[in-house]
Amino acid sequence: MKPAKFEYVAPATVDAAVEALRAANGEGKVLAGGQSLLPLLNFRMTRPAVLVDLNGIKDLSFIELRGDRVAIGALTRHREIEQSPLIGSKLPVMAAAMRYVAHLAIRNRGTIGGSLSHADPAAELPMLSLFYGASLLVQGPSGRRTVAAEDFFVDALTNCLEPEEIVVEIEFPILQHDGWAFEEVARRFGDFALASIAVSVRRRASTIEDVRVAVMGVADTPLRLKEVEAKLRDIAIDNQTPDRFSGLVTSCVSANGDLHASAEYRHHLLGRLARRAMQTALATKG
Amino acid sequence: MSVTVSVTVNGTKYDVSDVEPRLLLSDFLRETLGLTGTHVGCEHGVCGACTVLVNGDSVRSCLMLAVQANGAEITTVEGLGTPVALNTLQAEFREHHGLQCGFCTPGMLITGEDLLRKYPLATDDEIREGLSGNLCRCTGYQNIVAAIRAAAAKRAEAVT
Ligand SMILES: Cc1cc2nc3c(=O)[nH]c(=O)nc-3n(C[C@H](O)[C@H](O)[C@H](O)COP(=O)(O)OP(=O)(O)OC[C@H]3O[C@@H](n4cnc5c(N)ncnc54)[C@H](O)[C@@H]3O)c2cc1C
Ligand code: FES
Ligand code: FES
Numbered sequence: 001m002k003p004a005k006f007e008y009v010a011p012a013t014v015d016a017a018v019e020a021l022r023a024a025n026g027e028g029k030v031l032a033g034g035q036s037l038l039p040l041l042n043f044r045m046t047r048p049a050v051l052v053d054l055n056g057i058k059d060l061s062f063i064e065l066r067g068d069r070v071a072i073g074a075l076t077r078h079r080e081i082e083q084s085p086l087i088g089s090k091l092p093v094m095a096a097a098m099r100y101v102a103h104l105a106i107r108n109r110g111t112i113g114g115s116l117s118h119a120d121p122a123a124e125l126p127m128l129s130l131f132y133g134a135s136l137l138v139q140g141p142s143g144r145r146t147v148a149a150e151d152f153f154v155d156a157l158t159n160c161l162e163p164e165e166i167v168v169e170i171e172f173p174i175l176q177h178d179g180w181a182f183e184e185v186a187r188r189f190g191d192f193a194l195a196s197i198a199v200s201v202r203r204r205a206s207t208i209e210d211v212r213v214a215v216m217g218v219a220d221t222p223l224r225l226k227e228v229e230a231k232l233r234d235i236a237i238d239n240q241t242p243d244r245f246s247g248l249v250t251s252c253v254s255a256n257g258d259l260h261a262s263a264e265y266r267h268h269l270l271g272r273l274a275r276r277a278m279q280t281a282l283a284t285k286g
Numbered sequence: 287m288s289v290t291v292s293v294t295v296n297g298t299k300y301d302v303s304d305v306e307p308r309l310l311l312s313d314f315l316r317e318t319l320g321l322t323g324t325h326v327g328c329e330h331g332v333c334g335a336c337t338v339l340v341n342g343d344s345v346r347s348c349l350m351l352a353v354q355a356n357g358a359e360i361t362t363v364e365g366l367g368t369p370v371a372l373n374t375l376q377a378e379f380r381e382h383h384g385l386q387c388g389f390c391t392p393g394m395l396i397t398g399e400d401l402l403r404k405y406p407l408a409t410d411d412e413i414r415e416g417l418s419g420n421l422c423r424c425t426g427y428q429n430i431v432a433a434i435r436a437a438a439a440k441r442a443e444a445v446t
Contacts, residue, residue: 001329007287008307008353038349039330042310051307055354079343103419104400106331108343109350189418 003041010053014060014139014168017052021164022141024050030166031055032075032114035106060113060168063087068174074113074167078125082107090174093131093198096182097124103190113167116152119159119221122192124184126153127222131198131214132172140165153221175212178203181280183273187260193217194261195270197249199277206237211245215274218255218266227252237282246275289353295319296365307353312336314352315362323363323392327421334420337393338362344400363392366399375399375437384433386424393420398434407438 011017021028029048031037032055040046054060060075063084070090072081081087082098101107101115101124115125116136129136129149136147141164154160161167177200184196195217202210211232216222228248235241250271257263290303291314302318310329315321315338327333329348336347339361367373372380375398385391394417401407401416413434414427422430 002310002313003308005287005306005308008289008351010353034349034351034354035331035346038310038351041308042329042348053354099415103334104404104416105334105337105344105346105397105419106349108400109345189415191418 001042003038004044004047006048007050008053009050010056012056012058014057014166017054017057017166018139018141018164020050020052021166024048024052026163028052028163030117032117033077033106033110034114035102035110036114036118036120054113054166062169065090066171069171070174071169071171072112073169075111076113078102078107078110078112078115079104081112091128091132091172093175093180093182093200094125094128094172097128097184097198100124100182100184100186100190100193100196106190112170116149116170117159117161117167119153119155119157120192121156121220121222122194122196122217123222124193124196124216127196127214127216128198129170129172130222130224131200131212132175133224134170134172136170137168138165139168144168150224156220175200176202177212177281179281179284181277181284183277183280185269185273195255195266195273197270197273197277199245199274199281201278201281203237208232208235208237208241213249213274215249215253215270218253218270220256223253225249225252241282242275242278245278246271249274289356291352291356293355293358293360295321295360296362305352307351309352310348311338311340311350311352311355312347314355315347315360318352321362321364325389325392327389332419332421333390334393334397335390337396337420339396339400342403344397361396363395366395374440375402375433378433378436378440379430382429382433382436384425384429390420390422390424394422394430398437401434402437402441407434410435413438 009020027049031053060073062073078101088095134149180200182198184193197215200212211229214224255263255266288304291305292301315324325335327335331346331349338347367376
């Protein structure tokens with residue numbers, strides 16, 4: 001229950017961090033908030049030779065408006081996102097989801113870059129990055145590149161990064177919507193979700209102009225359901241819409257069962273959450 | 287490899303050389319500094335017993351390396367009050383019988399302090415949500431919630 005030995009480096013710049021990873025020859029690991037990595041180190045489920053601590057890199061922590069996007073530095077803590085007035089006004093679905101991310105003491109340390117990189121299938125920020133269609137700026141030995149969130153999550157706890165690449169920042173397009181909802185059920189508040197859904201709706205009079213929907217906890221990665229989005233476009237809204245939406249969502253995911261909940265239960269739960277989310281999204285303005 | 291760690295804990299400055307980078311902050315506090323008020327339960331962030339304040343924010347000391355606390359100000363349960371002069375929250379824990387064996391109590395108190403500072407805690411639901419990351423095997427939580435509710439009421443009185 002204690003980490004094995006490692007070399008510790010705390011570079012002051014991203015360039016130096018990438019160089020430290022390169023010098024570690026595949027044996028290096030990046031440390032951000034440590035809220036997922038430290039448990040793995042304590043259990044010795046991972047034993048890197050070199051730990052590259054990003055916490056000394058000051059310009060990795062910011063939230064800023066860039067035209068029709070909000071950019072968030074990789075080292076920005078969950079708690080800063082939870083409190084940010086800019087996130088509250090421009091990315092309200094994310095703002096609403098943050099209180100579901102673990103517990104205060106973990107939000108005080110955990111970072112958005114770490115959460116995305118860890119790629120837990122039941123974590124809120126990975127799902128929201130798909131929901132918003134975010135793009136990740138990553139830096140490696142051969143420079144910087146941009147990765148779309150939909151290409152980033154490869155499998156449970158697996159992202160598409162090369163071992164020497166670091167997530168630097170994430171850009172979230174601001175969605176235009178008339179209503180939205182975020183719903184989640186976990187066994188205990190702050191635990192990883194059993195199922196969760198984010199929805200936003202743009203309407204033209206009583207017709208759906210556009211829907212965005214992403215779910216998690218029911219597959220090896222979070223999912224954006226483009227199929228469902230396409231089927232609801234230009235549909236007239238009536239009191240059957242939430243049920244219809246729920247049916248579409250459940251028909252295109254097949255949940256996995258585990259220790260915490262059976263596949264049937266998760267599937268059922270997702271349907272209920274979908275209906276509730278659509279009811280809320282159609283009822284609210286904003 | 288070893289490093290030097292300089293920290294202020296409960297107002298006292300410590301400079302410790304020869305710290306292995308893999309030493310957890312929880313073990314640094316307990317074993318190196320002898321401050322055994324901070325308890326260690328799970329060592330993977332789940333139980334909350336090891337929670338301390340680092341620069342005013344509650345953190346799991348089992349999920350932080352001692353070397354990462356270099357330059358920081360830390361408050362452990364020993365820094366909240368003394369047996370003869372309990373702080374408000376500690377006094378409410380005593381008043382409401384918010385502990386039995388006491389194992390979870392350091393983490394509950396530190397978490398409570400951070401919650402009181404950051405959230406309105408206007409309802410029991412909000413208090414329970416805030417405490418959801420701290421496990422207690424004895425009390426059934428009712429009296430812990432009652433103690434924090436009372437401390438939140440005292441805080442509201444003091445403000446108005
Ligand atoms: C008890 C508990 C409950 C939790 N509940 C939830 C929950 O409900 N929802 C949720 O979303 N999360 C939850 N978490 C996880 C928490 O949100 C973590 O903070 C997060 O998943 C990882 O972020 P981190 O900054 O701590 O990353 P770290 O733990 O430091 O790193 C995680 C991984 O990402 C890599 N990494 C980190 N930063 C970068 C980067 N910039 N570029 C490339 N790779 C990087 C690391 O090498 C490591 O492999 C919980 C954690 C605990 C301990
Ligand atoms: S010992 Fe740190 S959270 Fe349990
Ligand atoms: S009082 Fe015994 S664990 Fe909480």
